[in-house]
Amino acid sequence: GAVVSQHPSWVICKSGTSVKIECRSLDFQATTMFWYRQFPKQSLMLMATSNEGSKATYEQGVEKDKFLINHASLTLSTLTVTSAHPEDSSFYICSAEGRGLPPQTEQFFGPGTRLTVL
């Protein structure tokens, strides 16, 4: 149980285009979803937190207009990288917390999406 999927797993796009990454909780309702960014050999950096039906809360330094997050349902959150540039190339990981899943503070992680912007 408590499986989180991400799609796509790998995407290459041209500079200036937009890319959407989906994060789904497959067998539980995700009250909160999180988006992280990870550069090679570095730790995970929290970008934003989203609750179903609410606007996402972005971390300091993360551009809201560049990284659009939508949490439309209790099982789906999307991250759209708008007007992507090579410096946006990174590994993006989502995670989810579910209501009623013990312990409630554990986050379940998706497999990640590798974004390469040419």
Add this chain to the structure above:
Amino acid sequence: AQTVTQSQPEMSVQEAETVTLSCTYDTSESDYYLFWYKQPPSRQMILVIRQEAYKQQNATENRFSVNFQKAAKSFSLKISDSQLGDAAMYFCAYRGSRLTFGEGTQLTVNP
């Protein structure tokens, strides 16, 4: 703000031996959780072990155990009988009001 520090960027261990990964954290919160996550080359984050701060007993999961010293704000991970499959990046994480990761320790297991 909470901070998590892993002072060992890289560690290596011989297969079947024991290795300990260090982690310290700083917080003013009284109620929190601590985690060790493993990130293999696939980059899927895998929960290794969790510890509730209110529990004095150290958590154990098969070959993995922790040494939780609340007063010292220390949370080390011991891997016994190391296996080749244990090779990965290990992240210590603190969960109070939010989840904060340490910088990670790259563990190499030598055959």
